[in-house]
Amino acid sequence: MEDIIETTAETIAETVAETVSETTAASSGFGDLMQSTLTFSERITLGLEVLLFGMAVVFAVLILIWAILTLFKIIFYDIPNKKSAEAKPVASETTPEPPAPAPVPEPVVEAVSEPALDDAEIAAAIAAAIAVVLDKPQTSFRVVSFRRTASK
Secondary structure (H helix, E strand, O other), X not given: XXXXXXXXXXHHHHHXXXXXXXXXXXXXXXXXXXHHHXXXXXXXXXXXXXXXXXXXXXXXXXXXXXXXXXXXXXXXXXXXXXXXXXXXXHHHHHOOOOOOOOXXXXXXXOOOOOOOOOHHHXXXXXXXXXXXXXXXXXXXXOOOOOOOOOOO
């Protein structure tokens, strides 16, 4: 019995060692093989194929995630909300409706007459506005005249 176990263990160890050495040789030899046998255009073509395949896989996974999230939204959000919306009218029929709120009286607005501004106050206001827009002191310019336009 011990002979069979030892023989089996040795066979397994030899198989694993051969597999590891073949894998190592194959993986280290691919770069050498690619550099020695492929032309530049073949290497570029192979690189583009790998690039496109990788991008296709990434976008396929993104589309799959999007579809799963949309399905979750439908299952866990839309369906429960529809059920609760259907259940609410049944509950409101059994309960009496609350009374309508009392109307709020509209505030009375009294007409307030604006004091008439004289020309000096208007000129001062215009000068202050110009000073703010130009970011200069009021003493750096002078308002010589102004003319009223038709107000609407």
